[in-house]
Amino acid sequence: MHLVVMATAGNQRYIFASGKRQEIVGASDLIARVNETWVFEALADTFQGFDHRTWRIETHEAELLVAAAGRISVLVKDPDAGRRLVTVLTRRALEEAPGLDLCGAVIACPPGELAAVLRGAQSRLGAVRELRPSPEGRFLRLPLVADCASSGLPASGMRREGRDEPVQARSAEAMKKLAAYPGALERLGERVSADRRRMRQMVDRLGLEADWVAVVHADGNGLGEVFRSVVESRNGDDDRAQANALRSFSLGVDGCAKRALTSALERTSRGQAALPVLPLVVGGDDLTVVCEGDVALPFTRNYLEAFEEETARDEHLRPLLDALELPHLGAGAGVAIVKRNYPFHFAYELAEKLATEEAKKVKQWSSALAFVALYESSAPNLDRIRTSVSLSGGSSRSASPYLVGAGAREERAHGRTWEDLERRVAALRREDEHGELLIARGAAHDLREGLCLAPDVAASRLELLRHRYAGDRVRKRALEDLTHEGQLVWTVHDGSEGKQVTGLLDAMAALQFLPEAR
Numbered sequence: 016m017h018l019v020v021m022a023t024a025g026n027q028r029y030i031f032a033s034g035k036r037q038e039i040v041g042a043s044d045l046i047a048r049v050n051e052t053w054v055f056e057a058l059a060d061t062f063q064g065f066d067h068r069t070w071r072i073e074t075h076e077a078e079l080l081v082a083a084a085g086r087i088s089v090l091v092k093d094p095d096a097g098r099r100l101v102t103v104l105t106r107r108a109l110e111e112a113p114g115l116d117l118c119g120a121v122i123a124c125p126p127g128e129l130a131a132v133l134r135g136a137q138s139r140l141g142a143v144r145e146l147r148p149s150p151e152g153r154f155l156r157l158p159l160v161a162d163c164a165s166s167g168l169p170a171s172g173m174r175r176e177g178r179d180e181p182v183q184a185r186s187a188e189a190m191k192k193l194a195a196y197p198g199a200l201e202r203l204g205e206r207v208s209a210d211r212r213r214m215r216q217m218v219d220r221l222g223l224e225a226d227w228v229a230v231v232h233a234d235g236n237g238l239g240e241v242f243r244s245v246v247e248s249r250n251g252d253d254d255r256a257q258a259n260a261l262r263s264f265s266l267g268v269d270g271c272a273k274r275a276l277t278s279a280l281e282r283t284s285r286g287q288a289a290l291p292v293l294p295l296v297v298g299g300d301d302l303t304v305v306c307e308g309d310v311a312l313p314f315t316r317n318y319l320e321a322f323e324e325e326t327a328r329d330e331h332l333r334p335l336l337d338a339l340e341l342p343h344l345g346a347g348a349g350v351a352i353v354k355r356n357y358p359f360h361f362a363y364e365l366a367e368k369l370a371t372e373e374a375k376k377v378k379q380w381s382s383a384l385a386f387v388a389l390y391e392s393s394a395p396n397l398d399r400i401r402t403s404v405s406l407s408g409g410s411s412r413s414a415s416p417y418l419v420g421a422g423a424r425e426e427r428a429h430g431r432t433w434e435d436l437e438r439r440v441a442a443l444r445r446e447d448e449h450g451e452l453l454i455a456r457g458a459a460h461d462l463r464e465g466l467c468l469a470p471d472v473a474a475s476r477l478e479l480l481r482h483r484y485a486g487d488r489v490r491k492r493a494l495e496d497l498t499h500e501g502q503l504v505w506t507v508h509d510g511s512e513g514k515q516v517t518g519l520l521d522a523m524a525a526l527q528f529l530p531e532a533r
Contacts, residue, residue, distance in 0.1 A: 016072055016090050016254075018129070019097040020136045021104060021119035023049060023085035024144065027232075027303065027367070029115055030295055031360040033165040033189060036222035037176065039305070039359065041192035043295035044199030045112040049104075050082040050298065057103040058089070061096055073255070080261050083269040084299030085117075088136070090124070090258065097121040113153065114168075114188035118144045129254040133261065134243065154186065165189050206273075206297065207280055209289040217291050220307075225291070225355050227308030227388075227528070231315050232366040233322075233348035235268065235300030236375050236382070244339055260335065267331030268300050268344070274325050276302065279318035283310055290314070300346065303363070308352045308528050312386060315348045316419050316433050319382040322346050323420040345422065347374030350386035352528055357389070365395040372397060374416040381422030384433075385415040388524040414507070414516040430499040430518065431507065439522035440529050442496035453493040454480075459523060462503060466517055470504040473517075477503055497522070 023029075023046060030042040058065045062077045072078040072090040077100075081088040087104075091097040101119030108117040120143045124132045160169040163186035170184035174193065185193070200214040209217070221228055242264055276297055284290045290310055296303035306314060326332050327343035336343065349369025351362045365387060373385035389395055401412050417436050418428040445453045458480060465473035477498070484490040499505050499518060506513045 016092055016124050017094045017097050018122045018124045018132050018136060019087075019089040019091055019100055019119065020122065020140050021054075021087040021101060021117065022137075022140060024116040024118065025150075026085055026296065027363050028360070030303075031363050032114070033192070034356075034359055035165045035176070035189075036218045037196045038165060038189055038192040039295065040199045040203065040218060040293065041195035043303075044195045044202055045115060045192065046085055046296065047202065047298070048111075049085055049108065049115075049117065050087055053104060053107055054079075054082050054087050057100055057107070060103055061100045072258070078258070080258060081265040083265055084296070084301050086299065087119075088133075088261070091121075094121050094123070109153075112188075112191055114150050114186075116144070116150045118147070124254075127254060129257045133257075154188075163189050203293060206276065206294050207289055207292060213289055217289070217293065220291055221293065221305060222355070225307050227352055228355050228362075229306050229308050229311030229350055229352040229528075230359065230362040230366045231302070231304045231306065231311055231318075231348060231350050232363065232370050233302040233315070233318060233346050234370055234375065236345040236347055236377060238268065238300050238344065241339065241341070241344065263331040264335060265299070267326070267329045267335070269298055271322060271325035271329050271332070271344075272300060272302060273297055275318055275321035278321035278325070279314055282317040282321070283314045300344075302346075302348075303366075305359070308388075309530060311350050311352055312384075312525060312529055315350050315384050315386075319346055319348055319384060320420045323382055342421065345377065345382040345420070347371070347377065347382065347416070348384040349374055350384060351395070352386065352388040354389075354392075357392070361394050362389075365389070365397060368397045369415075377416070377418065377422060381418060381425070382420045383416035383418045383422065385417070386521075386525070388528060412514070412516055413520055414518045415521060417521075427508070430505060431516075435499070435518060436521060436525060437529065438496050439518050440525050441531075442493045443522055443526055444531065445493050447489065453490045454497065459497075459519070462519060463523060466503065466519065470515060473503050 026046055029046065030039055033039065055067065058077065058079065065077060067079040070078055072092065076092050076096065078090040080090060089100065098121055101121065105117050105119060108115050118140060120140045122132055122136060122139055154168045156169055161184045163170050164183035166186050166189050168186035168188055171187040172185055172190060173182050174185040174190055175182050176193065200211045204210055204214045276294055280290055280292060292304055292306040292310065292314060294304045302318065323343045323345060347370045349366040351365040351369065353362045369385040369387060374383040377383045387400055414431045417431055417433050419433045422428060423432040443454055443459055447453055462473055462476055465476040480494055481491065484494055495501065497519065503519055504515050504517050507516050
């Protein structure tokens with residue numbers, strides 16, 4: 016038999032190539048169509064009577080293993096039929112989603128070597144992708160043509176985005192995204208339980224009215240390692256057992272992510288109207304959403320906890336996780352909160368770095384989130400943002416990432432849990448009976464300035480505040496809630512080296528974005 020692998024690449028680049036919200040939403044819908052509709056129609060065109068629920072490679076010409084998050088794996092008996100399948104699907108992507116990078120490869124799979132072929136499939140696919148021109152090479156600029164008003168690509172026509180908007184030059188990529196926008200509203204509305212009118216209002220609010228918006232990116236922790244362990248534990252020379260394990264793992268993770276999204280929306284909204292949340296990518300272990308700034312942090316926390324809960328009880332995953340003695344799977348999330356007009360591709364890059372460089376550096380069955388509220392207008396640099404205090408002369412930095420779910424009960428999470436963040440924010444927000452802040456904003460900024468100078472300066476200023484509040488038990492308690500075991504700066508051990516961190520910076524950043532507990 017042969018393994019056909021197909022995958023999209025640069026999904027976020029394709030989605031956020033334009034700052035126009037309608038194009039962003041339309042692009043996300045085109046990517047979703049690849050594995051939700053196009054692949055099934057291509058399989059039906061290539062293999063007469065194809066049924067993904069019943070066809071198995073032992074008795075039929077093809078078997079669908081994976082179709083999630085732009086990744087597709089199909090077993091076929093005839094390699095020529097596999098190449099026809101790749102041709103049908105990639106041609107459709109070229110026609111209906113110009114600019115989308117979809118590539119495929121057909122790999123021989125000798126009996127008993129399915130696991131080895133699966134391990135090398137991504138490398139083979141990457142090699143094939145390198146041999147053909149990139150999507151940018153499809154949009155030639157000779158002869159000279161006008162630039163697209165939204166993407167900068169060569170224009171292929173004129174388009175009016177809204178009823179009262181002027182006619183503008185648009186690229187083929189932008190026009191296809193705009194054409195997909197109405198259908199995207201229907202699909203997104205189904206996921207967030209809202210009709211098309213409500214979804215359109217949501218897009219308009221995020222693009223025209225909201226003061227702060229956020230890009231949230233979440234990704235499973237160590238799922239590649241878990242998958243390899245799952246497949247290799249299913250009788251190393253039994254292709255059928257390995258194929259079944261792959262299908263169960265893919266269906267389980269994809270279903271858990273979608274159910275976790277629904278659960279997170281319900282928990283965050285608490286029965287109110289539909290939240291201003293646009294789920295652009297939901298598939299496999301990936302989640303990318305755009306939402307209003309003041310719902311981003313609680314939504315992300317709720318999603319991570321729901322993902323853990325769903326993977327712990329999913330019927331497809333439970334036997335596989337039991338074999339590996341894992342209680343559940345975890346995920347890491349990055350949240351970039353920016354001003355409405357800030358370039359979204361920069362915001363996504365920051366969210367992705369927060370997820371991969373901070374939140375995902377935890378055990379594969381733990382979950383964590385990292386966030387940044389960006390007040391500057393330049394392109395973000397996570398290293399510079401995180402070390403800005405220490406570069407100013409201090410030696411402390413953000414306590415990020417914050418562990419949520421089951422991982423929050425581990426000893427290493429002490430002082431760095433979601434509850435710790437909420438406690439510190441509540442301390443900054445708490446008022447006395449006269450409506451006066453227990454910890455004045457000036458005092459909080461004075462402590463922050465001390466962190467920029469040196470930890471001992473911050474400690475001295477903290478002690479001065481303690482003396483000032485010595486006779487006020489309520490204010491003193493609020494000040495203690497702002498610290499970790501009485502300290503503004505403490506040492507954590509991530510890996511072999513310890514580092515000094517503080518929770519004050521994160522609490523001050525989250526103050527306006529974390530709603531008060533009800």
